[in-house]
Amino acid sequence: MKKISLLGSTGSIGTQTLEVIRKHPDKFSLEALSIGKNIDLGLKQIHEFKPKLVSVQFKDDYDKLLKEIPKDVQLLYGAEGLEEVAANNDANILVNAVLGSVGLKPTLSAIKAGKTIAIANKETLVTAGHIVTSEAKKYNVQLLPIDSEHSAIFQCLQQENLVEVEKLILTASGGSFRDRDRSELKDVTVKDALNHPNWSMGAKITIDSATMMNKGLEVIEAFWLFQIPYDKIEVILHKESIIHSMVEFVDSSVIAQLGTPDMKVPIQYALTYPNRIKFQESNRLKLWDVGKLHFAKPSFDRYRCLRFAYDAGKSGGTMPVVLNAANEEAVSLFLDGKISFLQIEEAIERALLQHQNIISPTLEVIQEIDEETRKFVRNVMVK
Ligand SMILES: NC(=O)C1=CN([C@@H]2O[C@H](COP(=O)(O)OP(=O)(O)OC[C@H]3O[C@@H](n4cnc5c(N)ncnc54)[C@H](OP(=O)(O)O)[C@@H]3O)[C@@H](O)[C@H]2O)C=CC1
Numbered sequence: 001m002k003k004i005s006l007l008g009s010t011g012s013i014g015t016q017t018l019e020v021i022r023k024h025p026d027k028f029s030l031e032a033l034s035i036g037k038n039i040d041l042g043l044k045q046i047h048e049f050k051p052k053l054v055s056v057q058f059k060d061d062y063d064k065l066l067k068e069i070p071k072d073v074q075l076l077y078g079a080e081g082l083e084e085v086a087a088n089n090d091a092n093i094l095v096n097a098v099l100g101s102v103g104l105k106p107t108l109s110a111i112k113a114g115k116t117i118a119i120a121n122k123e124t125l126v127t128a129g130h131i132v133t134s135e136a137k138k139y140n141v142q143l144l145p146i147d148s149e150h151s152a153i154f155q156c157l158q159q160e161n162l163v164e165v166e167k168l169i170l171t172a173s174g175g176s177f178r179d180r181d182r183s184e185l186k187d188v189t190v191k192d193a194l195n196h197p198n199w200s201m202g203a204k205i206t207i208d209s210a211t212m213m214n215k216g217l218e219v220i221e222a223f224w225l226f227q228i229p230y231d232k233i234e235v236i237l238h239k240e241s242i243i244h245s246m247v248e249f250v251d252s253s254v255i256a257q258l259g260t261p262d263m264k265v266p267i268q269y270a271l272t273y274p275n276r277i278k279f280q281e282s283n284r285l286k287l288w289d290v291g292k293l294h295f296a297k298p299s300f301d302r303y304r305c306l307r308f309a310y311d312a313g314k315s316g317g318t319m320p321v322v323l324n325a326a327n328e329e330a331v332s333l334f335l336d337g338k339i340s341f342l343q344i345e346e347a348i349e350r351a352l353l354q355h356q357n358i359i360s361p362t363l364e365v366i367q368e369i370d371e372e373t374r375k376f377v378r379n380v381m382v383k
C-alpha cells in the first residue's frame with residue numbers, strides 16, 4: 001500500500017491524482033491533503049478520502065472548515081500547514097501538485113523527512129533546482145516526474161545510460177495561439193488564451209502554454225531532473241501532443257513515449273513506479289484514428305519566452321528565480337484583466353534585464369528575489 005500526501009488536491013493535477021487513488025483503493029491511501037481557496041470541493045474530498053491531516057490556505061477558511069469536518073481530522077492553515085502536509089505524517093510519497101513557487105519549502109521539508117517526491121510543481125525545480133536536487137541526493141530521496149514530458153523522458157531512460165544520451169527532445173503543442181503570428185496577439189482575450197488545443201489544465205499553466213513559457217520552464221525542469229547540459233535539450237513543435245517527448249541516443253536511435261493526452265497516465269506511473277498497473281480508462285491511443293503526426297521547429301522570435309527561459313537557465317543563479325516569479329506575477333495580472341497577453345513577456349523581459357545575477361543562491365536569497373521580482377512586476381506593469 002502506498003501512503004500518499006497531496007499538495008493542491010483541488011487543482012487539475014490534484015483532482016486527477018484523486019481519480020487515480022479512487023480507482024485503486026487496494027493500492028493507495030490518502031494520508032494528508034492541502035486545499036487552496038476551494039473549500040467546497042476540499043470538504044467533499046475530506047468526506048470521501050478521510051485524510052488524517054488537512055491544510056487550507058487561509059485562516060478564515062480554517063475557522064469555517066473546523067466546524068464541518070470530522071473531529072479526528074487535524075486541520076492546519078497557511079505555509080506551516082503546507083509543510084506539515086508535505087512532511088509530517090505517515091505518507092511515504094508526496095504528490096506536489098500545488099501551483100507556483102509556494103511549493104518549494106514543503107518539497108524541501110518532505111525530502112528531509114525521507115518521502116519520495118512525485119513532482120508536478122515545475123516552478124519549484126525552476127526556482128531552486130540546485131537545492132532540491134542536492135537535498136534529494138543527500139537524503140537519498142527519489143524525485144519522480146509527473147509533468148508529461150519529463151515522465152516520458154524518464155520512461156525512455158529506464159535501463160539506459162545518461163552518458164549515451166545525445167539529446168532530450170521535449171514536444172510542445174504550441175498552445176492556444178499556435179496558428180497566429182505575433183501581430184495577431186495584441187488584443188487576444190483571457191478566454192481565447194485559456195482554450196488549449198489538447199490538454200485541460202489549470203489556468204496558469206494554460207497561459208504558460210500559450211506564451212511557450214511552459215516549455216521554457218520544462219527545459220529548466222529537464223536540466224535539473226536529468227542533469228544534462230542545455231545544449232542537449234531541444235524543443236520541437238508537435239501539435240497533436242501524442243508523442244510526449246523523446247530521447248535521442250549517441251547511436252542516433254530515438255526512443256519516444258506516446259499516448260493520448262491524459263495526465264492520469266504519468267500520475268499513475270509516478271505512483272506505481274517502478275511497476276506499471278492497468279490503466280482503467282477507455283481512451284487508449286489508436287494511431288490509425290490519429291492518422292498523421294506533425295512536427296516543426298519553434299522560432300525564438302515568435303515564442304520569446306522560450307528564449308528567455310533558455311537564457312535564464314544557462315545563466316543559472318537567481319535568473320531562473322526572476323524568470324519564474326515575473327512570469328507567475330504577470331500571468332496572474334493577465335488573468336485578472338490588468339495587463340494584455342503580450343505584456344506578459346514584456347514584464348518578464350524587464351524583470352530579467354534589471355536583475356543582477358546572484359550565483360548559488362541560498363533558500364533565503366531565493367525567497368527574497370522571488371518577492372522583490374513580484375513587487376517589481378506589479379509596480380512597473382500596473383499604473
Ligand atoms: N494541469 C496539468 O495538466 C499540469 C500541471 N503541471 C503543473 O502542476 C502544478 C499544478 O497545476 P494545475 O493542477 O494545473 O493548477 P491548478 O491551478 O488547477 O491547481 C493548483 C492547486 O494549488 C492550490 N494552490 C494554489 N495556490 C496556492 C497557495 N498559494 N497556497 C496553497 N495552495 C495553493 C490550488 O487550490 P485552490 O484551487 O483550492 O485554490 C489548487 O489545489 C503546476 O506547477 C503546473 O505547472 C504540470 C503538468 C501538467
Ligand SMILES: CC(=O)[C@@H](O)[C@H](O)COP(=O)(O)O
Nearest residue numbers: 147148172173174175209214
Ligand atoms: C500536460 C503537460 O505536461 C503540460 O505541461 C502540457 O505539456 C502543456 O502543453 P504545451 O506546453 O506543450 O502546450
Ligand SMILES: [Mn+2]
Nearest residue numbers: 147148149218
Ligand atoms: Mn508538461
